Amino acid sequence: MKSNKSTAAIHGRKDKAYRGANYPIFTSTTFAVDKSDDYDKFISDQEEFYIYSRYSNPTVRNVEEKIAALENAEDAVLFSSGMAAITSAILAFAKKGDTIVALRRLYGMAYRFLRDIVPNFGIDVRFVDEAELYEAHKSSPHARLYYFETPINPTTDCISIERTVKSGRKAGALTIMDNTFASPINQNPIDFGVDVVVHSATKYIGGHSDIMAGAVASSKELVRSVRESLKAFGGCINPIDAYMLDRSLKTLKVRVDQQNRSAQRLAEFFMRQKKVSRVYYPGIPSQRSYKVAKRQMTGFGGMLCVELSDLNAAKVFCDNLEVGLNATSLGGVETLVSIPVLTSHIKMSPEELKSAHVSEGMVRISVGLEDTDDLIHDFRNALTKI
Ligand SMILES: Cc1ncc(COP(=O)(O)O)c(C=O)c1O
16 A cells, blocks of 8 residues: 555554564664575675665664655665765766766755866766756756756745756756755655655754754665665764654654745745845745746745845844744754855855855745744844844
8 A cells, every 4th residue: 555645654664573663773783694695695685684784774774665655766775964865876876977967056065066076076067057957958968967956945946847857858867856945745856757866854854953864765776876875985874863763754744734834924924024125935926936836846845035135134133033043954843044145155156146046135944843923923023123
């Protein structure tokens, strides 16, 4: 039976030994064989044969299976951080002489990895804007990979997954998409033809600002290649953190559903405020992204962005919050605000900021699970201090 998301996130592997409601934590780094000939099972790639936890571990595997189910993927592999997942996935598929087409507007560190490190491997990276992405098969007809994210950090502008996949297929490229901002509850890129989905599980999947983790979901065959990359680069997750993720997954749907509702109300509140010159949220029908978001998302997410007059106004606003925390990251139960030019988009040139559509007066908001009225009160009060 194919389960719905809340069920798939709760009921994973069963503890057959003691029938516990929770699947246990296997802290072992190594697993003994009964007989030396048993190593043949490892050599023949039997999935359930564990020998060393950098390769695979039962507690980790339980979570990988749940994430695969949530992303409508055949399989998934966990990592120690979102960046470990992203870098291992890209380097699993691109090799010397290949071209990667990458959206220019990306999470800052993914952008810097593609700009500063990937070319050292003899791989050509071509950064494109949204319109160029949909036509990139014409200018890069032999691209090996397309890399993009939607909604985009920090403005939550949405890229058409269908149009990107269409262009990628014409080029014969694999598409890799970062689905962190939406979470698997609000968007499933594989349903629209994306080949590989990456997540910073540090964000919504972990959800409590206490676990660093990453995930890659895809077909069995492509996940096998990414796992080879994991084995070599070594970005494996600790089984205790994997257990924490398992616990978090059980409430992922209720958390994200509430964050969607609260973010929608907050976006509508900010739209009515004179000191806010612009609100970015895909759930506002007058926004450019609304149509695209409506087609590919089942919820509009817990992330929004507001534009104030300048950097000083943004600082005053953030420094006067009593409930929201002025902190980077996102997706947790606590509402976080951050100024992109001081955090995710630091050290970018004025031209790079312009093409990322990031201004100095922007404040990104990750809506948590506090009472929405309390958040509105807190934001209204902070606006009066500007
Ligand atoms: C959209 C997005 N992708 C990837 C990452 C990287 O994830 P991690 O910090 O878990 O390495 C982040 C981190 O902020 C992010 O916002």
